[in-house]
Amino acid sequence: MNEQSVKDMWNDYTKIQRDTPNFDEVDVWAFGDAPDHADGLAKLVMEGKKTATSSSYRNYLVDGDSLPERGLHNIILNSDGEAVAIIVTTDVEIVPYHEVTEEHAYLEGEGDRSLRYWQEVHEAFFTRELQRIGKEFSDDIPVVCERFELVYKQKSK
Numbered sequence: 001m002n003e004q005s006v007k008d009m010w011n012d013y014t015k016i017q018r019d020t021p022n023f024d025e026v027d028v029w030a031f032g033d034a035p036d037h038a039d040g041l042a043k044l045v046m047e048g049k050k051t052a053t054s055s056s057y058r059n060y061l062v063d064g065d066s067l068p069e070r071g072l073h074n075i076i077l078n079s080d081g082e083a084v085a086i087i088v089t090t091d092v093e094i095v096p097y098h099e100v101t102e103e104h105a106y107l108e109g110e111g112d113r114s115l116r117y118w119q120e121v122h123e124a125f126f127t128r129e130l131q132r133i134g135k136e137f138s139d140d141i142p143v144v145c146e147r148f149e150l151v152y153k154q155k156s157k
Contacts, residue, residue, distance in 0.1 A: 001028065001081040009075060009083035013152045021073055028075045028083075033128060035079035041110070042076050042084050046153045050109035056126050057094055057142035062133040068092050068146050086152040097126070098139040107147060 006028055014020050031041035031053065044050035060067055068074075072089040105118035127137040 001077060002083070005082040006075055006077075009086065009152070009154070012155075013086050017151065026073045026075055027068070028077065030077040030079065030081075033125065038077065038079040042078050044109045045076060045085050045087065045150055048150065050107075051149065052104055052107035052109075052145065052147045054100065054104070054108065054122060054146065055144045056129050057144050058135055059129055059133060060144065067094075067144060073151075074148070082154075084154040085150060087148040088151050089146055089148050091147040093145045094142050095145060096140045097122075097143050100143055100145060104145050 007023075010023055010026065030038035031045075032038055041050060041053075057067075059065075068089045070089055070091060074087045074089065075083050076085040076087060078084045100115070100118065100122075102115040105115040106113045108118060110121060111117035122143075123137060126141060126143075130137050130141070
């Protein structure tokens with residue numbers, strides 16, 4: 001992670017947005033599990049096409065990470081670890097994989113935005129994520145469905 005880019009983005013954001021949490025309450029992360037995922041998904045966020053994401057509930061438990069909550073500020077990184085956007089979580093719901101809705105798939109903004117596409121991509125993603133913690137994929141795994149709003153993005157270079 002490029003800590004300076006993260007601090008610079010947060011400082012720039014707090015100059016225009018006064019009601020912000022302390023920096024230590026902000027999550028910093030990249031989308032996906034590969035560099036091209038991080039860049040492609042961050043681009044969709046900055047274009048306004050991606051306003052939702054999903055993750056494996058079981059990974060939160062194993063990793064000891066806190067679940068996202070409404071109002072959480074997140075600094076999004078690209079594949080080089082540079083800050084490119086700030087999003088704020090607006091809604092979080094945990095549902096079985098097979099109950100993820102067409103609407104949620106559309107809001108994730110990926111591919112043709114269909115539920116079928118979402119299921120194909122995310123079954124592979126969740127399978128890799130669950131293997132990392134010694135678990136197997138099934139269509140009833142709990143999925144954290146998060147919606148967010150883009151509140152700040154990288155200035156054009």
